[in-house]
Amino acid sequence: MTSWVDASCIIIVFLSLIILSNYRVVAMIRVFAIQSLVLGLLPFFMHASCISSRDVLISLITLILKVALVPSILFWAIRHVSMRAEIKPIIGFGSSIVFGALIIAGAFWISLSLKLPGKPVSDLILPCSLSTVLLGFMIMVTRTRAVTQVLGYLIMENGIFLFAVSLFDVMPVLIEMGILLDIFVAVFIMAIVVNHINEEFEKSAESIIPKIGETF
C-alpha cells in the first residue's frame, strides 16, 4: 500500500498549491475539505494489513471535524456575499505559484538531511508535510482576508497532521483527540471573531454613509 500513501502525500501538496493559486474563497474551502478527506483516509492506507480500532477512531474524528464541521463553519462565516473573493493579496497569484514551487523544492532539500528513525512507511511523508506546513504559512502571510488566513492556518495544521500520522502509538489516543478538538475550537472561535469583525465594519460603514449624505 506504499504507493497509495505516496499518492496521498503528493495529492495533499498539490491541493495546497491549488488553494494558494485560487482567489475564490468558496472554492478554497472546498479544496481544503478534499485535502482533509485524503488526510483522514491516510491511516487506512498506512496500516492496510492490520487496521486497528485506533486508526478507525482517529480517521473518523478527522473526517467529521475537518471534512464536515470546519468547512460548514467557514461557510457560515462568509455567508455575506461581500467577502467571497480575495482582494489584492500581498503577492500576486502568478508569483505565488513560483514561490510555492520554490518552497516545495526547499522542503525536499531540507528533508534529505533529516532521517526518520525506524522504518518509515513512505519517504515522501516528511518532505510533503514540511511543504504543506510552509505553503499554509505562506497563504497566511500573503493573504489579506481573515477567512483566507484561517484557511492558511488549517492547511498548516493539515501538514502537521500528515507528519503525526506517521508517528503512531507515541501519542495516546486521548491526547490526539484533544489536539483535534483544540483545532476545531480554534476554528470555531476564529469564525466567530470573523463574523464580529464583519458586523462591526458593516455597522461603521452604515454610520459613515448617512453622515456624508447629511453634509451634501
Add this chain to the structure above:
Amino acid sequence: MLTILILMPFLCGLGVLLPLSKVFRLKLFLAVSLAHSLITVSFWRQMPIQEYHGFLVLDPLGLILLSIISFLFLSVSIFMVGYFQHEPRRNRVFMACLFFLLSTMTIVTVSYHFGLLWVAIEATTLFSAPLISFHRNQQSLQATWRYLLVCSVGIALALLGTFFLAIAAHDVHSLLLPVLLKGAASLSVNWMKLSIIFFIVGYGCKMGLAPTHSWKPEAYGQATGMVVVLMAGALTQCSFLALLRVAQICNKTGLTGFYSSILIVSGVLSLIVPAMFILGERNIKRAFAYSSVEHMGLLVLGLGLGAVGLFGALFHMINNALAKVIMFLTAGSVAQKYGSTSADQVRGVIHLYPLTGVFLIAALLAGTGMFPFGTFHSELLILNAMIISKQYLLVAISVVCLAIMFIGIGKIVLDIIHGQPKEPVLPKNENLFMNAAIAAAVVLLITIGLWMPSPLEKLLHDAVALVEGAT
C-alpha cells in the same frame, strides 16, 4: 485532588452559561477562586499524589506557577466585584471564559506529558481570546484577531516541535517527562535540536518574546485591566513553564549549551526591542505591555544563564506576576474612571483620586524593578548571574535597556499623575474592592522584596534542582 482542582472551575464555567444574575456569577467566581487558592495553599504543606498514570503530577515548578495563578485569579475576582458595579455590559461569556481559563491553566501546571501540555496551552489561548474583545469595537476585534492568529501559528509550531520530540524519543516510545528524562541518553540529538528550535519559537511566540511580540501591545491595550493581569501574569508564564520543561530534558541530554545560547539571544532581543518603542508611547496600557515583553526577556535570560540566573528567573516569575497585578489593575481602574488610558486625555489623577495616584507610582516602581519591590531583588539576581559568567556586554545592554524602560514608563506615568485635569471629570468614589485587590499585591510584593520566607526559598531551591536535574 488535582482532578477536583481542574474540574471545579470547568463545571462552574458550564454552569454560568445558564441564564443567571450578573451578581451571582461574580459571587460564584469569587467563591471558586477562594476555594482554588485554599487547595493550592494546602499543597504547600503536602504535595498531592500523581493521577492518571503519571499524566498529572504537581512538582515544585508546577507549584510555583499554580500559586501564582491562584493568587492572580483571587485578586482579579475581588477587583471584579468593584469593577462590575459601574459596568453595564453583560458578563455571561466573559465569566464562562474566565472559569475555563482557570481550569486549563491548572492543567498546564500539572501536566507531565508534552502532548497534554500542548493541548492545555492551546486551550488557554482559545479561552483568553474572547476575553480581549469584551468591549466589542473595531480596535479590540482587530487586537483579538491578531492575538489569535499570531499565537495559533506559534502554538502550531510548538505542536510540530512536540512531534519532533516524539521522533527523537523513538526508542523510549513515550512523551511522559520522567520516561524522557530516564531515557535521555537514547534521544536522537539532531531531532532534539530541531524540536528545541520549534519549541522556543512556538512557546516564545505565546510568551511574547521579541520579535513575535507584536500581538502584545495591541491585545493588552484593548483588553480590560483584569484580563491583562491574567494574560501577562499567568498565561505567558504558562508557556515559560513549557520552556522550563524543555530545559529539564536539555540538561539531561547535554544540549544545555545549544538551548541556552538561543535563549540568551532571544532574551537580549526582548530587552532591546521594547526599549526602542517605549519612548514614543502615549498609552499607559501599551507602555506596560512593552514592559511585559521586557520581563519575559529577563525570564528567558535567567533560564539561559542557569544556576543563580535560574533561581532569579523563578523568583522573577512570582515578582513579575505581582507587579502585573499592580500595573494593570491600576490601569484598568484609571480606564474605568476616565474612559481612556492615553496620557493625552488622562491628567491629574493624584488630585482627583489620590489613592489611585499612589498606586500608579507603585506600579511604576514595581514594573521597572525599583527598591523595595521584589522585582528589584530578582532583576539583581539575574544581572548577578551575568556578571558571574563574565558576560559584561550583556550586563551593559541590560542595564541600558532597563534604564530606558524606566525613563519611558516614568514619563507617561508622571504625565498622568500630575498636570491639570483637562475637563472637570466628576470624581466618582474610589471603590473599596478594587483598591483592596491592588493594595494586597503592593504589600505582598514589598514584603518579598525585603524578606524571603523560608518555605518560599526552599521551594525555589527545589525547583532549581529539578530543572538542573540534580535530584
